[in-house]
Amino acid sequence: MNQYLNKALEEIEKKNAGEPEFLQAVREVFCTVEKLVDKNPQFEKLALLERVAEPERIVTFRVPWVNDEGQVIVNRGYRVQFNSVIGPYKGGLRFHPSVNQSIIKFLGFEQIFKNALTGLPIGGAKGGSDFDPKGKSDNEIMRFCQSFMTELYRHIGADVDVPAGDIGVGGREIGYLFGQYKRIKNAYEGGVLTGKGISYGGSLARTEATGYGLTFFMREMLKANGHDLSGKTVTISGSGNVAIYAAEKITSYGAKVVAMSDSNGCIYDKNGIDLNAVKQIKEVKRGRIKEYLDIHPDAEYTERTSEDSPIWSIKTDIALPCATQNEVTLNSAKKLVENGVLAVGEGANMPCCQEATDYFLENKVFLAPAKAANAGGVATSAIEMSQNSMRFYYTFEEVEAKLDRIMTNIFKACKENADKYGCPGNYVAGANLAAFQKIADGMIAQGIV
Ligand code: NDP
Numbered sequence: 165m166n167q168y169l170n171k172a173l174e175e176i177e178k179k180n181a182g183e184p185e186f187l188q189a190v191r192e193v194f195c196t197v198e199k200l201v202d203k204n205p206q207f208e209k210l211a212l213l214e215r216v217a218e219p220e221r222i223v224t225f226r227v228p229w230v231n232d233e234g235q236v237i238v239n240r241g242y243r244v245q246f247n248s249v250i251g252p253y254k255g256g257l258r259f260h261p262s263v264n265q266s267i268i269k270f271l272g273f274e275q276i277f278k279n280a281l282t283g284l285p286i287g288g289a290k291g292g293s294d295f296d297p298k299g300k301s302d303n304e305i306m307r308f309c310q311s312f313m314t315e316l317y318r319h320i321g322a323d324v325d326v327p328a329g330d331i332g333v334g335g336r337e338i339g340y341l342f343g344q345y346k347r348i349k350n351a352y353e354g355g356v357l358t359g360k361g362i363s364y365g366g367s368l369a370r371t372e373a374t375g376y377g378l379t380f381f382m383r384e385m386l387k388a389n390g391h392d393l394s395g396k397t398v399t400i401s402g403s404g405n406v407a408i409y410a411a412e413k414i415t416s417y418g419a420k421v422v423a424m425s426d427s428n429g430c431i432y433d434k435n436g437i438d439l440n441a442v443k444q445i446k447e448v449k450r451g452r453i454k455e456y457l458d459i460h461p462d463a464e465y466t467e468r469t470s471e472d473s474p475i476w477s478i479k480t481d482i483a484l485p486c487a488t489q490n491e492v493t494l495n496s497a498k499k500l501v502e503n504g505v506l507a508v509g510e511g512a513n514m515p516c517c518q519e520a521t522d523y524f525l526e527n528k529v530f531l532a533p534a535k536a537a538n539a540g541g542v543a544t545s546a547i548e549m550s551q552n553s554m555r556f557y558y559t560f561e562e563v564e565a566k567l568d569r570i571m572t573n574i575f576k577a578c579k580e581n582a583d584k585y586g587c588p589g590n591y592v593a594g595a596n597l598a599a600f601q602k603i604a605d606g607m608i609a610q611g612i613v
């Protein structure tokens with residue numbers, strides 16, 4: 165490995181020991197941009213790698229709130245403002261009990277490169293809390309969101325840092341967060357959050373954007389390799405925002421989704437998943453995926469009993485991991501390859517562990533990397549910001565057409581860079597190289613800050 169890269173990585177590993185997800189994300193990027201580092205010896209003097217891997221700012225804070233029984237609960241809030249070279253910090257908020265600094269830093273780091281790939285002026289950030297929204301009443305969710313925003317508001321702004329949703333944060337939570345921000349600031353700053361409701365400044369097609377965008381990327385990747393979506397069997401992990409809308413769009417191209425999941429287990433329906441039933445269970449009732457069998461008793465349900473999700477043992481042409489990080493283990497990757505998988509599209513952030521990624525690439529599986537393939541959500545958030553600035557709105561079709569163009573261009577950039585640096589078909593490397601070049605150019609131009 166390049167000597168400077170090796171030295172920088174060692175130093176970063178030492179400094180961030182105890183943050184495995186963050187280090188995994190850094191290693192993946194650094195190990196794929198070696199040729200770019202070789203070509204640019206000035207990076208070392210400028211400590212470019214060290215600076216890219218050091219957040220500009222991290223804020224952690226106490227979030228006290230009162231549950232329905234009158235008990236005070238204390239959670240921890242985070243905001244990692246990672247890199248503002250290309251635009252105001254931008255990235256979602258995650259509410260999940262597993263949230264810690266390592267996870268928020270890995271997500272923030274990934275977000276820098278993802279946002280650069282969109283071609284839009286947005287920097288990288290991420291935030292969230294170890295709060296668990298599962299089983300909480302609407303009032304508890306509201307009180308938590310209000311307490312969270314009562315601290316977060318001082319760190320964000322339409323030209324400073326613009327949060328959005330992620331796991332556990334959807335339209336309901338963004339509404340409560342925005343209401344509290346507006347109340348504290350006594351100003352209607354619509355562009356401070358994205359993913360807002362359509363009646364108060366949200367963008368049409370934002371809800372659908374990540375899943376739709378993933379499908380557009382997959383369509384382009386297959387096309388470039390002489391395949392298409394029509395008639396393909398698809399399995400999708402998760403049954404949240406990304407999973408549901410990936411299922412909706414990919415079905416419209418003639419593919420058949422046969423399995424979906426949640427953290428408890430997965431459903432298999434050989435006739436094709438009834439997406440309206442899934443939406444009813446997940447978006448309206450906020451229930452569990454196994455309730456699908458109440459509506460379709462012929463479908464099968466398999467409980468998850470180990471770290472290998474049962475969904476990856478199902479034979480499929482296309483696998484779309486859309487739940488969480490490291491959900492595709494090496495074992496799962498081997499199962500998928502053994503069953504003849506053609507392509508894998510990462511809807512979640514870093515859903516394949518490094519060994520799984522390497523295994524897919526070695527076995528010539530077309531792999532759509534998260535930074536590129538799930539960038540449609542943040543790209544549409546940037547379109548929401550521009551509509552808020554213009555005090556205007558685009559139709560659903562206009563936003564979808566822009567999203568399609570952005571995803572097509574992202575695929576093109578991944579392919580061109582993979583070809584240019586001598587790793588054709590490796591879109592993981594292609595995405596990292598394209599994004600890194602852009603970030604490095606901006607950081608060099610803006611001096612030592
Ligand atoms: P949601 O909260 O809407 O859905 C998450 C889904 O993943 C649920 O089905 C959930 O199951 C499952 N899940 C969550 N954590 C785990 C876990 N530890 N193990 C197994 N399953 C789990 O989130 P999103 O759909 O918004 O996000 C999914 C992924 O996509 C995340 O990685 C996120 O970072 C990424 N992403 C999201 C974007 C967006 O616009 N929303 C944009 C880009 C990336 P359960 O209900 O049982 O918890």
